[in-house]
Amino acid sequence: MRLIDANHGTDYVVKRIHTDDEELVSFLFSLGCYVGEAITVVSNTRSGYVLSIKDARYNVDSDLVRAIEVEG
Numbered sequence: 154m155r156l157i158d159a160n161h162g163t164d165y166v167v168k169r170i171h172t173d174d175e176e177l178v179s180f181l182f183s184l185g186c187y188v189g190e191a192i193t194v195v196s197n198t199r200s201g202y203v204l205s206i207k208d209a210r211y212n213v214d215s216d217l218v219r220a221i222e223v224e225g
Contacts, residue, residue: 156221157202159194165223167192172220181221184211192223 159165167190170178185207186192195203201214 154223154225155219156192156194156204156223157215157218159223159225161194161196163225164191164193165225166190167221168224169222170220171222177217177220181217185209186221192221194218 155171156165167186167188169188170181170186172178181187186204190206193205195205195210197203197215198212201212202218204211204213204218
């Protein structure tokens with residue numbers, strides 16, 4: 154399942170990042186978002202989504218959220 158379809162407040166595990174954009178992969182890695190890491194959708198806003206990764210919260214756009222496949 155893609156993270157964009159995930160329920161708010163539910164913990165998931167990153168299964169795969171669907172992109173060929175190395176900058177996007179590097180950005181996600183810098184946030185601590187990589188395969189095997191826990192991730193939670195806290196909320197969505199007009200500008201994107203608020204994600205919780207490793208006890209930190211990040212506001213990211215919907216294109217980035219679509220690239221993340223999770224299992225839970």
